[in-house]
Amino acid sequence: MPTDSRADLLFPAEPGQRSLARRLYAVAAQLPIISPHGHVDPAILAEDRPFPDPAQLIIVPDHYLTRMLLSQGVPPADLGVPTLDGSPVETDGRRIWRRFADHWHLFRATPSRLWLEQTFREVFGVTTPLSPATADTVYDEVAARLAEPEFRPRALFERFNIEVLATTESPLDDLGWHAKLAADGWGGPGGRVVTTFRPDNVVDMEFDGWAGNLDRLGEVTGTDTGTYAGFLAALRQRREAFIAAGATSSDHGHPTARTLDLDPAEAARLYDRGRRGLADPADAEAFRAHMLVEFARMSIEDGLVMQLHPGAVRNHNRWLYARHGRDVGGDVPQATEYPHALAPLLDAYGNDPRLRLVLYTLDEYTFSRELAPLAGGYAAVYLGAPWWFLDSPEVLRRFRESVTESAGFYNTAGFVDDTRAFCSIPVRHDVARRVDAAYLARLVTEHRLTEDEAADTIADLAYRLPKRVFKFGRPA
Template sequence: MSEPTFAIDRRQAGIARELFEAVRDMPLLSPHGHVDPRLLADDDPFPDPARLLIVPDHYVTRMLLSQGIPPSRLGVPRRDGGEVESDPRAIWRLLAENWHLFRGTPSRLWLEQTFRTVFGVETPLRRETADEVYDAIAARLAEPGFRPRALFERFGIEVLATTESPTDDLAQHAKLAADGWGGPDGRVISTFRPDNVVDMDREDWRDEIGKLGAISGSDVETYAGYIEALRKRREAFIAAGTTCTDHGHPTARTLKLTPAEAAAVYQRGLQGNATREDAETFRAHMLVEFARMSLDDGLVLQIHPGANRDHNRKLYASHGKDVGGDIPQATDYVHALRPLLDEFGMESRLHIVVYTLDEYTFSRELAPLAGGYPAMFLGAPWWFLDTPDAMRRFREAVTDAAGFYNTAGFVDDTRAFCSIPVRHSVARRSDAAYLASLVAQDRLPMDEAAETMADLAYHLPKRIFKLDGNTK
């Protein structure tokens, strides 16, 4: 299987290969992702190929669900503890039988490249080869060199950020630090994601507020105590090496409330009387408050809006969150972010990285905003947009107004640990193809394209996500 260049003609392909080769072996930075820290803290052997590569991958299970194959047949746990397929080989065979569904998709690209580059398996996956491919991967997983920490080294990962909530005790990160893998100078760090204690629409919000009070030792029955608790937890995360926060709100709306106004909304939430508008108002206000906190403690503020969570209500009812039931929606940024940018947009010490699922906003809203405020940077295409085609469209849409240096580099945003090097390779090849098109058009000299390539692959994310030790 050849390695794709994503270039559209031979001359560009040659230039793209040269640019990619210059960064192929640069370290990988994974400043935003969802790998379970327990994976590296325990360093146990991976399970079978199905539970490693299929069961947790909602890209895969979502596609199969669209053709009538329920997640339970793929081993995805049910909320009610009901019966699901437990035979990993049966799960693998089911994927192989339906492999044609993934033609042209990034899931197929990532999986095939993972089979080949991580596990050394060249046999194409088919119904007839399902067992052969399964056995080859299973044999690799039994080898010491395929344990998580060994693969981490082999992948060339310099820093990997996981994602935890303020109510997490960071025990896994403490274990990593004790082993020399975590802490402020560690290779595995956490990201502070407070959605569970900010979003009043969550059914468990009040319970999570109680946990926040218990773990912080603060009186969270008052708004002032709630803010104090969040600051305390941020301090604990920073002590464990955290450099970023992450906020996955339905919209990008921001709003500046007075302390009294915020306290009134918070009390309605505690009393169970908050409306949907209260929940949106509180989320919007807290983004401004988190930016204020970031000015004080140096954490990068990441905003991930635009997902209509759990749109597939029957899927949520049977299997819960994060199993492929979310859908992108149109998102406003120009008006939504204005209160935040009015307050802090000119603060060059503050790094606000904004992502989108609504690619129509790239050139119309996001690139001009990032090109006009020192605090704002464009996050990489993510989730439904982390594909070669969407990455190309991203560069074509934003470079005119934002250039390259108001973008934040690639984030893999994945739970699938073994796909990390493949995803970074795809992103680097995509950027190389775009830069090659500029060189071929005589719009950029080759030496500057090579320098830009290295910046996009490594130097920009290291600086913008404050992985260089400069937290202020």
Template sequence: MPKALQPHPDRALPAGAAREVARRIHASTKDLPLLCLHGHVDIGLFATDVPFGNPAELLVVPDHYVTRMLVSQGVSPDKLGLPRRDGKQTAQEGSAQPREIWREFCANWHLFLGTPSRYWLEHEFAEVLGLTVHPSAETADELYDQISERIAKPDFRPRALLDRFNIELISTTDAATDDLAQHAKLAADLPGRVVPTFRPDAVAHVDRDGWPALITQLGALADVDTSTYDGFLQAIRQRRQAFIAAGARATDHGHLSAAAVPLTDAEAQRIYAGALKGDVTPGDAEAFAGHMLYQSAVMSAEDGLVMQLHPGVLRDHDPAIFATYGPDQGHDIPVATEFTRSLRPVLERFGHVEGFRLVLFTVDETVYSRELAPLAGVYPAVRLGAPWWFLDSPDGMRRFRELVTETAGFYNMSGFVDDTRAYLSIPARHDLARRIDAGYLADLVVQHRLDEDDALQVAKALAYDLARDTYLT
């Protein structure tokens, strides 16, 4: 007999005396609209609004939380349908192969026990897709057919799900060289519902493959001569204005280091000119990237785009995976990160400037109470982003609250904004965050450190109000 899929109504809520209070707090936030302002869902989903292809394409192949766990247990990326850079056939191609990918996933469902992926997927399966049994080798085909039937219906198109998920606003992440044509289409069809986020990482890192070609493309889009450093800065400003016109609320920066240290104009010009010729040292590239973080702060102070920074991840740790399958395949590993000295040049200039906002994310828990909370607790410009990537988990979110609240308080947070490419997981991620916050606040109530009326107000702020205040005011 297959195991029934019935997520418990009290999942992720605390045990003991705090549970009843947590239930009431969660009930007050569970139906609030979702503000998804640090997202990575493919803009093409909304622009084309075509039906999702198949269960494997929807739930396995693009979800790096899922694929990295399976790869860690020896499952070949080819067997999971990850597209190869060379375009050679993979397991995803052909009429029968998506089912094989799905069978592989279901047979290894036990690997996700104890992980946030398990929580999100159970929520997706039960509450979004209406499934009633757990994945397994025995139920794989049955579930595949049920999901295929469900996602073929008109009410499961990407745009329809915006309403079903109660998403008030969602952002995508877009390169400085994106022409925003798909956003222009959406602005006509869904005004103010899907907005871009400006991510200039590719043009800020002068040692990346193909950088000179990107700079040419940047210049063409901005109609600016980018053969000089001054022209480069002008082109970036032009692109930021194009993003703002398309509805952008923020920038997004995923540098390895948080260092935002300005160079002299002469040094910046020297490095830029050398990079255009393919002559750049690792040290110069690192310095220029830090300089461009500082310049991004200068521009945000000018144009009002919220600056989001999430450093501390060594991208593409496995060179063989990168060479075969390209970037963003789950082989990105956190490293220790320093914020206090790294951000001092930005904060001493802009930390008290009205209209400048810097949202800090990290995957290094050791800096929560030592660096991030004190920075947010003194500089009006700084907000703390929600626990991110490896830490958007039940225990990770709880530890975050415990380590930052006493110094930063609740109102120096950005509120919960999901960070995902997996569209169907968005309601699950917000629900989990709201449950963890309900539990944390309930503990304070039963300890008589917070009264319940205040807890209800804070819960609403964390779930909705603070994200609106951070990004939309």
């Protein structure tokens, strides 16, 4: 636990609550990290090579950072983000770092600044405040740490106290890096690094290259994906392969939460229209909606926890997408409706305890109005933590305030960091634990919980709940 002036970070100002928050945080602070949803490249841990220079590690892959600078007129290429057409990109890490430091003021009061400052201090031991004047000093201090054996990926994994880290791969991935991790004793069922089944690129007819992806899926599985029946067989085969590689969950990133339970013949007709290039947007939405129900059926059969991440308008910044591709900061949230959208799936399987459906949202207003009542009323439904545009201290606090009265604590699924930035994992989980400590401290001072109950609850939220919900074995 930190002993400097930032030890009370995110704790209440009122002295009594702050003292309680300290004690509750101490219960959770050293618990192992369960990271059930994220996007860390498994190659980082499989190869265990030293990280590149600070800019390539911290700035270039982090679209939270590059999109903010783009909003102030700094092109991503000037920050080292690769271009699709091979046009010039800044490759000098120090120049990228200086340009970022020149714009550090843009991040005041953002979670990105909070995470980065904590990463500098808690991961790298760098206490020099970042500014244009100190850019080179901070760069050199971080670079010096990266050259040390203790800062190789697997050594950091140990120091971060990560018990399980879930990555995310598509059905077209050969899972080679996970095979290497398993061979090294790090992966496979019950392993420390596991995969997650993310089938969007073969389910979404509007995904770039969808038809080609289906052909590739057929090649990978040796099935005829020219037919809907063959497509389903191929998906089941890949789910089996993912489970063999340690997967305990699937993940579905659809534009909406809509579900449909179509007759198999109608689903086959939709699939055929898509394969022949005749599907319109309504067809694509209907097929995605039907496949969510189909995946729920598969989850009941094979036991994978089902995660649904709806609500993102992908590639809204068309210039950014055309120049740099997907996942570089061009997406935005949209309003998302859940009760009517999920009704077909919940009518069929919502009360079946064999299904675990973890729901997320980018629409904060749905937490208390829609999602908490759903989680509080169906055996299969759990609430996922605020993610992406909502993974901030303010929303994490509002999340607890919004959902606890309807869903309680035990219909939630713990914190997810949802990050590609490996070095930010411990600080993101630490922020969530601090927010929960502050919230629970208030409940104790209001005589709504005893301190013993609050201590037990924060251990559940930080560790035991995500481990149980995502089927990572018995709590240690």
